Amino acid sequence: MNITVFGATGQVGKRIVQMALNQGHHVTAFGRNVESLIDRDNTNELLTAQKGYLFNEKDVAKAIEHADVIISVLGGASDGSDKTRSLGIKHIVEQMQKKGKRRIVALGGLGVLNAEDNTLILHGEEYPEEYLAVGNEHLKAFETLLESNLDWTFFCPADIKDKEETGIYITSLNYAPEPNHFRINAGDLALEMLKAATQSEYIQQRVGISNY
Template sequence: MQVVVFGATGQVGKQLVKQALYKGYAVKAFGRNVFTTDLPKDDNLELIQGALFDEKDVYNALKGCNVVLSALGGAFDGTDVTRSLGIKNIIKQMQKVGLKRIIAVGGMGILNAEDGTLLIDGEDYPQQYIPVGREHLKAYEALKASNLDWTFVCCPDIIDAEATGEFITKADYPPVPNKYQINTGNLALFMLNEAIKNEFVQHRVGISN
């Protein structure tokens, strides 16, 4: 299998690269700083320095791949549109290439509350997370409107820690019990497992340690 990791230099992206290589996959690591970031040295790893908003860069990175893994990050104050516009360009180029499968990282606020509304729309949702939550919502809406086989992993607080293999998931809703944290290693492990199992195609996923 050949996978491409967008946001490969972030905490989640590094775990995706490391674990995918461990599984023996051919990996393309895409980002602005891939040559100056401490990524593994491996014959199966191709470093691609490119701009997320550049159509040609993204198109070329997608060619030959089976699965897209998106771990796009950015600021939390709403001024950074990397998540929403970046995913839109990835979707557009995937459709041109003919690639269908994408697993992307989002935020917990985009999951359903018990009454069927979104958590982000609740009165008690933390105000500091609303701007980035709106970015995640735009990314989710773009995926939902596409013809792709997408999975949107809606994460609580992401902790920079290795995989333990102990985590829970639920389609479209927060998992129960919910510890409101997920290790980067466990998140990457879930995403790579989902690339094979395809249990949550065209679903959001709640996840927790």
């Protein structure tokens, strides 16, 4: 399978890239600093590291040219001051639609999941004010996917820890998992996102995820 990863050098993205290569997939890793992914002593012929700019249409179009599935794990400032998450997804979706691509697995945040009253967690009175800005960035990204004709999956974790996979975690659809410990190892998140991408799971669903 040909997989394009946006946000390939982040703590989740770099793990997705390595896991996908280990599984024998062809990976296009996209980013401004993707050189860091290439080990000159152990070059993997399945890896294409494409240096590019997310807001450049030609760069994004080239990155997804041969992709069977796109994985977006875009990050950004925690205060929501940049628009990498929302505008990045917008540019990716536009190019996917132009090229007839269908499958995307993307990373959001806990606030975009449903609360018990079918509002969003983001809009609840108890949602921390310091996370509102970045939560709204995730919401805009989700709305872009929702308005598209794509086969999307939107992962919505709480705190992502820079730790390896354990395989011990729980997922849920559209609501936060129970029990929810409000944390997920980057390795476990990468593992489940790649699994969803390669096995066509959670089509047009939001996914809550938490370590036990």
